[in-house]
Amino acid sequence: xxxxxxxxxxxxxxxxxxxxxxxxxxxxxxxxxxxxxxxxxxxxxxxxxxxxxxxxxxxxxxxxxxxxxxxxxxxxxxxxxxxxxxxxxxxxxxxxxxxxxxxxxxxxxxxxxxxxxxxxxxxxxxxxxxxxxxxxxxxxxxxxxxxxxxxxxxxxxxxxxxxxxxxxxxxxxxxxxxxxxxxxxxxxxxxxxxxxxxxxxxxxxxxxxxxxxxxxxxxxxxxxxxxxxxxxxxxxxxxxxxxxxxxxxxxxxxxxxxxxxxxxxxxxxxxxxxxxxxxxxxxxxxxxxxxxxxxxxxxxxxxxxxxxxxxxxxxxxxxxxxxxxxxxxxxxxxxxxxxxxxxxxxxxxxxxxxxxxxxxxxxxxxxxxxxxxxxxxxxxxxxxxxxxxxxxxxxxxxxxxxxxxxxxxxxxxxxxxxxxxxxxxxxxxxxxxxxxxxxxxxxxxxxxxxxxxxxxxxxxxxxxxxxxxxxxxxxxxxxxxxxxxxxxxxxxxxxxxxxxxxxxxxxxxxxxxxxxxxxxxxxxxxxxxxxxxxxxxxxxxxxxxxxxxxxxxxxxxxxxxxxxxxxxxxxxxxxxxxxxxxxxxxxxxxxxxxxxxxxxxxx
Numbered sequence: 115x116x117x118x119x120x121x122x123x124x125x126x127x128x129x130x131x132x133x134x135x136x137x138x139x140x141x142x143x144x145x146x147x148x149x150x151x152x153x154x155x156x157x158x159x160x161x162x163x164x165x166x167x168x169x170x171x172x173x174x175x176x177x178x179x180x181x182x183x184x185x186x187x188x189x190x191x192x193x194x195x196x197x198x199x200x201x202x203x204x205x206x207x208x209x210x211x212x213x214x215x216x217x218x219x220x221x222x223x224x225x226x227x228x229x230x231x232x233x234x235x236x237x238x239x240x241x242x243x244x245x246x247x248x249x250x251x252x253x254x255x256x257x258x259x260x261x262x263x264x265x266x267x268x269x270x271x272x273x274x275x276x277x278x279x280x281x282x283x284x285x286x287x288x289x290x291x292x293x294x295x296x297x298x299x300x301x302x303x304x305x306x307x308x309x310x311x312x313x314x315x316x317x318x319x320x321x322x323x324x325x326x327x328x329x330x331x332x333x334x335x336x337x338x339x340x341x342x343x344x345x346x347x348x349x350x351x352x353x354x355x356x357x358x359x360x361x362x363x364x365x366x367x368x369x370x371x372x373x374x375x376x377x378x379x380x381x382x383x384x385x386x387x388x389x390x391x392x393x394x395x396x397x398x399x400x401x402x403x404x405x406x407x408x409x410x411x412x413x414x415x416x417x418x419x420x421x422x423x424x425x426x427x428x429x430x431x432x433x434x435x436x437x438x439x440x441x442x443x444x445x446x447x448x449x450x451x452x453x454x455x456x457x458x459x460x461x462x463x464x465x466x467x468x469x470x471x472x473x474x475x476x477x478x479x480x481x482x483x484x485x486x487x488x489x490x491x492x493x494x495x496x497x498x499x500x501x502x503x504x505x506x507x508x509x510x511x512x513x514x515x516x517x518x519x520x521x522x523x524x525x526x527x528x529x530x531x532x533x534x535x536x537x538x539x540x541x542x543x544x545x546x547x548x549x550x551x552x553x554x555x556x557x558x559x560x561x562x563x564x565x566x567x568x569x570x571x572x573x574x575x576x577x578x579x580x581x582x583x584x585x586x587x588x589x590x591x592x593x594x595x596x597x598x599x600x601x602x603x604x605x606x607x608x609x610x611x612x613x614x615x616x617x618x619x620x621x622x623x624x625x626x627x628x629x630x631x632x633x634x635x636x637x638x639x640x641x642x643x644x645x646x647x648x649x650x651x652x653x654x655x656x657x658x659x660x661x662x663x664x665x666x667x668x669x670x671x672x673x674x675x676x677x678x679x680x681x682x683x684x685x686x687x688x689x690x691x692x693x694x695x696x697x698x699x700x701x702x703x704x705x706x707x708x709x710x711x712x713x714x715x716x717x
Contacts, residue, residue, distance in 0.1 A: 148249070149485065151433060164241065174675070177196065179231050181242065193699050194315075194316075194705075195316060195704070196232065197315070197360065197362040205260070212259045212262060215263040217266055217385065218265075235358050238268070238338040239264055245260055248503060248547075251474075258524075258546045268340030270340070274303070275294070289309075289311045293308075305339070308337045309336045316330065333362070337356070355384050360378070360379045375412060382405045383402065383403070383405075385401065387399050387401060393437075394437045395436050401428075402428075404429075408424075408425070424454070429449070430448075446472055450467065455530060462533065465529075470492065484506040485503075487504075491524075499526075499543070504519065516551075526543045527575060545572045550565065553565075567596075569592070569593040571593065587620050595617060608639045609638050631656070635653075636650070660700060664698075668692075668694065669696075682713065688708070
C-alpha cells in the first residue's frame, strides 16, 4: 500500500505486502466499516487499519490472534495455546465493548458476550477492517472501543484462483485447506473454502500432583460456500453459508478436585441479499441467520453426556448511500436484530429484539473533511438509546493532517451476563462518551501519527471474582491514552513501529484489571527476489490479574516465504523465537517456542 494512506488516517499494512504487488493510488483504497458504506480513506476522521489476505499469508498467521497481536492499540489475552479462550482489548476496552462483524453482520458470539477469537477460522478470511474509537452512532450496542469487520471470500466476484495449503508444526500440529472461485453462467461466481487444523497442545493450566501429563489440544473443521450474480448493470444478488466445528480440551480442576474438560462449538451461518448501485445511489438489503451451540463436558464422558447452550441471532439490514454532490454524501438505513439464548439443561429460553434507525453525512472539501451521524436503538429490554458522533479533519499542508472526533456509545448487558448461572438480572447498560485528537504527517520519508483519546464509561460491567457474578462498577471509569505510530523504509527493509500508553482507571482511581499501561510493537519485512522475511516484536507491560501483578513480557516471531516456482510457495514460521516463559492470564503459561512449515500451491 502507498505510504500516503497513513496521512489520510490509516496505519498502513505496507510492511505486510509482497514487493511485487502493484501499489494502488490513494483513491483506490476504500473501506466500508467506518460509515457502513464505501468511503475513501482520504475522508476518514477515524483511525483505521486494513489487513488483506496477502498480509495474512506474508506473516504466516495461524489464527486471528496472530494478526491482532501486530496491530496498534490491541492487547490479546489467551488462556494458553491454540484453540484456548482468546480475548482482546482495544484502547483498554473489554472484548465485549469491541463490536465484531463478519461480512458486516455482528458475530453470534456477541449474544453471549466476549468473542473468542481463537474459535474463528482464518481459512476463509479475505480482509480485516479495524476502526478504533466509538462507532455506536452507526452500529449500536458494543461499539465503544472500536469495530472489527472480518470480511470473508463469500461475496468475492472477481478472484477465481485456486489455492491448496498443507502444513505441519510443533505439538503434532497439522493444517490442510483449499479455496477456489468458479464462474457460473455468464454473470455468476461460486466461491468455496474448506479447512482443517489440529494441535495436540500442552498442559495450559498445570497443577502439580493433580493434572500432571495432561494435554489440552484443539481441532477445527470449517467450510464456506458463497454465490454472487450480477443480474444487470445495477443489480447484484448474493447468498452464502458458513460453518465450523471446534473441539478443544481445558483444565476444569477446582482446589483438589481433578477435572479434564472438553468443549465443542458448532457454528452455522446463512446470509443472502441484494445490492443496487447506480451512479448516485447505492442500496443493500441483507438478511442473516446464525446459530451456535456450545457443549461443555468431562472428556471421558463425551459430548453426548451434556446438553448445549444455544445462541441464535436473526439480522435484517437495509443500508443506503446517496451522493448529493461531488463533496457531500449521505447515508442511512435500518437494523433489526433478534437475539436468543437457550439453556437446554434447564429448559430456559431468553430472547429480545432491537430495532434501530441511523443516518450519516460525509463531506470532503479541498482542505477540510468531516462526518456527522446519529442512531436510535429501541431495545425490547432496556428501552431507547440515542447515540451520535461528529468528526472533522484539516489538511494543514500537503504533509500534515489534523483530525478530531467526539461520539457517544452504549453497551446493553448481553443475555449471558443477565441470565446464565453467573448472571445478574439487575445489570444496567453501560453508557460512554469518547473524544479523540490525532495528528498525521510525513518528515523525510518517515510517516508518523500521534493520537490521543479519552473515553468515559458509566456503569462499566465487570466480572466479580469474589461474588462469582457480573456487576456494574459504581461511577465513571476512564480509558485514556496516547498512540504513536511510525513507518519508514531503509533499502530492502520496511519498518513499522507503534507505542501505546494508556491509563485505564475506575471511579476511585484504581487500575482496571488485565490492561497493560504501556505496550510497544515493531514489525519489519525484508524483501528479496525469491523470498520475503517477516519479523514481529511486541512488548506488553505489567497487568493486574485477580489481585496479582503479571510480569511484563517481550515476544519475537518470524516467518519466511520462499517463492519456489510461479505456483508453489514454501513457508516457515517460528513463534516465541527466544523461547520466553510468560503468562497472559495468571496460572496459564503461554506456548514455548513453536515451529511451523507449510506449502501453498496456486493455479
